[in-house]
Structures are given as structure tokens and as C-alpha cells.
Amino acid sequence: MKVGLGLYRHMLTREYYDFARQAGCTHIVVHYVDYFNQAGSNPRNNQPTGAKYEPWGVAGDPPKLWTAAELKQLRQQIEAAGLTLAALENLDPGHWHDILLDGPRRPQHIENVKTIIRRMGEAGIPVLGYYFSLAGVCGRVTTPSGRGGALTLGMDGPADEVPVPNGMVWNMVYDKSAPPGALPAVPREELWRRLQRFLEDVVPVAEQSGVRLAAHPDDPPMPTMRGQARLIFQPHMYQRLLDLVPSRCNALELCVGTIAEMTEGDVHEAVDRYCKQGKIAYLHLRNVAGKVPHYRETFIDDGDVDMVRILSTLERNHFDGVIIPDHSPQMSCAAPWHAGMAHTLGFILAVKAMLAASKTTPRPTD
Numbered sequence: 001m002k003v004g005l006g007l008y009r010h011m012l013t014r015e016y017y018d019f020a021r022q023a024g025c026t027h028i029v030v031h032y033v034d035y036f037n038q039a040g041s042n043p044r045n046n047q048p049t050g051a052k053y054e055p056w057g058v059a060g061d062p063p064k065l066w067t068a069a070e071l072k073q074l075r076q077q078i079e080a081a082g083l084t085l086a087a088l089e090n091l092d093p094g095h096w097h098d099i100l101l102d103g104p105r106r107p108q109h110i111e112n113v114k115t116i117i118r119r120m121g122e123a124g125i126p127v128l129g130y131y132f133s134l135a136g137v138c139g140r141v142t143t144p145s146g147r148g149g150a151l152t153l154g155m156d157g158p159a160d161e162v163p164v165p166n167g168m169v170w171n172m173v174y175d176k177s178a179p180p181g182a183l184p185a186v187p188r189e190e191l192w193r194r195l196q197r198f199l200e201d202v203v204p205v206a207e208q209s210g211v212r213l214a215a216h217p218d219d220p221p222m223p224t225m226r227g228q229a230r231l232i233f234q235p236h237m238y239q240r241l242l243d244l245v246p247s248r249c250n251a252l253e254l255c256v257g258t259i260a261e262m263t264e265g266d267v268h269e270a271v272d273r274y275c276k277q278g279k280i281a282y283l284h285l286r287n288v289a290g291k292v293p294h295y296r297e298t299f300i301d302d303g304d305v306d307m308v309r310i311l312s313t314l315e316r317n318h319f320d321g322v323i324i325p326d327h328s329p330q331m332s333c334a335a336p337w338h339a340g341m342a343h344t345l346g347f348i349l350a351v352k353a354m355l356a357a358s359k360t361t362p363r364p365t366d
Ligand SMILES: [Mn+2]
Pocket: 216, 219, 255, 256, 258, 284, 326
């Protein structure tokens, strides 16, 4: 297994790359979508939070697709810093909203995604993380409930009171001049049908381009958020997604914290199951206490998940993909994000070293 760091768009600088190397990373996962665009309520020194029903930010320019040249330049910059670009995480709602919404621009948006995948292939970026959801990541609250009073995110009950307004999807605004009103509730089976059509359309292009699509589960994993159905809110539901279009390029961005928040199943078993199938393209590692609709994110060593067991399972199954810290509570210092990430990475490296040592060191005999 390889250790990486996820960087938001405004963090794509030499300073952040050097920080990643210093903390022991060999790989970078890039959030190329600018979640923080024109969003005052969303501080840039943390994961994108929004408030319970506030959007993260304004989506990107619809006709301005990521070019092969900029993707190649991004990869070269990361390599020049001594790191490897492992994946791009997430599509911009400005480029694909009508795939989610089954709107009139769907054919153009399918072409957009195919073009992005082809350009990623050209630029040598092997994985595209995505999250197929109408409400997106929302409904969470920030509280000082981490160890030592650290600020952290969690849920304090369902979030179905306020529907998704027109002009917004995936928790970002794609049309600032949309008329008032809200997105009607889309039945869950209709949403599955949209996901299936999406995969049938783009997986062949992913195969030709050597790019794996990697799906994040619903975050938070509630059956509905803002009145909209969700698809992957129990561990076994990942299997349905994989079985829609069986392919090496139809894979998972497996999020340990999100799966641990699910009310059924067991995250340790889920990691074993999907790792054995070779379906984990890369992995988000984060610990959590509780389950939806009442949980909070915790420090890596402080939640319900047995992280040593998770990492042992990956090692035993010869997982050779990238692990990145997902989120961390904010540590009380001048650089809360950096401190949280360094703490998490130190923990992962220590467990990795322990697993390597237990393979090479003979067991004591009596
Ligand atoms: Mn995640």
C-alpha cells in the first residue's frame, strides 16, 4: 500500500507538495474542482464544510473543460516535487450536472466526462474519483467534540427539512440565476437508472483511456438527504454499483469513515470483501464515533474503527493502491489542517512499519 495526501485546488503549490513529502507521502490525490469558489461560509483551511444547508461554492465554468495540457502540467509539477499524481477526485457540477439531474444537456455532459477521461489518459492520470449524488455532502455540523475539544464534523440528526434549491446539485451552485423553487424528489430506482446509464456510457471510454472510475459512497450515508434518495448508504450497496457494469475501470474510492457510519454491516469486513475483488482504486482513511444520523469524525486513533485491523486487511490482500487521510479534526495551533494531516499520516506510517516488521522479524519462541 502507498501513502498519499489529498490536496484541494488552492493547495496545488510547491509548499503543499513539500509538506506531503515531509510527512512521508509518495502520492497526491488532487481535488481539481474548486469547492471553495465564491463561498464565504466555507473556510479554506479545512475540508469543505458549508453549514448544514449551505452550498460549498459555485461550480466551474461550464464550457471550460480541463485541458490535456493543464493536466499534464499538473502531473509534471507534482513529479518535479518528487511525488506521483495518483488520482483526480470529483467532477465539477458545471461539467456534469445534467447527468445527475437527467436534464436537457445530458448528451453534452456525457461528452464532457468522456473528454475529461480521455485527457486524463493522455496526461497519465490513472484514476478519476466521483460521487453520484443529488444532495452531495451536506447536513453536517461542526462542533468542538473531538478529543481535547478539537473542532470536528458530524451529524446531529437527519437533514431532510430543506430541499435542494433550483440551480444547485451535489452541494454546489451551477446556475446562480435559476428561478426560485426546489428540485423535486427523484425516486431511488430512477437515480440507480441514471447511474447505470452513466457507467454504460463512460466505462468503455475509461477502459480505452486506462483510467479507473472510483465511486465514493454516500456521505453522510443516509437513505435520504434534503429529501433526495441516495444510492450507497449501506456497505453491500457498493456491490450493486460494481455489478452494473463489470469492469476493472468500474471501481471504488472506498471511504472507511463513511462506511463505518453506516447502520448495517461492518467496515472491516467491507474493506476485506472489496479488496479481495480488486475493486478498491484508492482509499480514504478516517475514524469516526457513532453512526448516522448521530456521529462525529474523530482523530485516526480515537474512533470506533480498528485502524490496525483495516491496514492489516489491506496488507494481507496485497493492496497496492493509495491510502489518503480523509479528514481530521482541527488541531489547536496556527496550522490546524496541516497538524491534523501530519498526525494522521504519522499514525498510518507507524502501522505500516509495524506490519512490515512483523513480516520480517521472526516471532519470539519460548
Ligand atoms: Mn471520504
